[in-house]
Amino acid sequence: MKPWAYSAGRALLDFVYPRSCCDCGEEITGSIENGLCWDCRTQTLGLSPPWCERCGMGVAGRVDHAFVCSDCHEHPPVYERGRSLYHYEGGVRTAIHALKYHRDFSVIPDLSRLLLAGLRAHFPNEEACVLVAVPLHPRRQRKRGFNQGVELIKGMQKLDHSLERWKGLQRIKDTETQTRLSKAARRENVRSAFSVKDTGEVPQKVYLIDDVMTTGATLDACARALRKAGVVEVNTLTLARG
Ligand SMILES: [Zn+2]
Numbered sequence: 560m561k562p563w564a565y566s567a568g569r570a571l572l573d574f575v576y577p578r579s580c581c582d583c584g585e586e587i588t589g590s591i592e593n594g595l596c597w598d599c600r601t602q603t604l605g606l607s608p609p610w611c612e613r614c615g616m617g618v619a620g621r622v623d624h625a626f627v628c629s630d631c632h633e634h635p636p637v638y639e640r641g642r643s644l645y646h647y648e649g650g651v652r653t654a655i656h657a658l659k660y661h662r663d664f665s666v667i668p669d670l671s672r673l674l675l676a677g678l679r680a681h682f683p684n685e686e687a688c689v690l691v692a693v694p695l696h697p698r699r700q701r702k703r704g705f706n707q708g709v710e711l712i713k714g715m716q717k718l719d720h721s722l723e724r725w726k727g728l729q730r731i732k733d734t735e736t737q738t739r740l741s742k743a744a745r746r747e748n749v750r751s752a753f754s755v756k757d758t759g760e761v762p763q764k765v766y767l768i769d770d771v772m773t774t775g776a777t778l779d780a781c782a783r784a785l786r787k788a789g790v791v792e793v794n795t796l797t798l799a800r801g
């Protein structure tokens with residue numbers, strides 16, 4: 560089912576059966592758009608500074624303002640700054656799971672609102688931002704029927720009309736699931752998985768948007784393809800850090 564068809568069906572269901580929170584199961588009162596109740600939303604564990612200036616990985620203890628972690632020293636990322644909003648646990652984890660694995664599109668407005676707030680907080684003084692989703696391989700896209708990154712960006716655009724989505728990035732290699740691979744193997748596996756469609760104009764600066772950042776290898780491979788095509792600056796923003 561497509562997300563728009565889902566929304567129409569959901570609106571009818573909300574009328575008949577009140578929605579319950581996808582994390583704690585409590586009935587949601589107030590806005591029927593939300594997938595998480597207020598309590599679960601406020602209890603999500605935000606990533607707080609200090610963090611690595613490049614990849615955004617949280618660090619313990621006192622560090623310099625421009626601290627760069629050992630991973631980024633060893634393999635400097637292609638993107639400029641990578642930022643994530645929450646630890647991959649609790650309500651945010653449940654909501655991401657609900658979206659990705661159970662096609663619960665009711666969580667999109669909540670997650671998009673969090674992402675938009677994160678974009679404005681981490682990258683202030685930026686007016687019209689160009690957002691790019693991590694593309695799925697066409698085969699996987701057909702099988703799943705939607706790309707969670709695209710849906711999250713569309714949710715952000717509904718809240719802020721100045722945001723633009725650029726569709727020039729494509730996945731040319733269907734990499735197998737990454738979860739069982741080592742860090743080095745992941746990096747190698749996705750390195751050449753993306754390219755930019757030959758459509759002429761590329762934006763100067765883009766923000767890659769995704770749900771979860773694990774090692775950052777996928778986002779960095781996207782950044783590599785974008786830079787190669789002429790994008791000057793790539794930043795990344797994900798809901799959660801796995
Ligand atoms: Zn709840």
Ligand SMILES: [Zn+2]
Nearest residue numbers: 611614628631
């Ligand atoms: Zn780092």
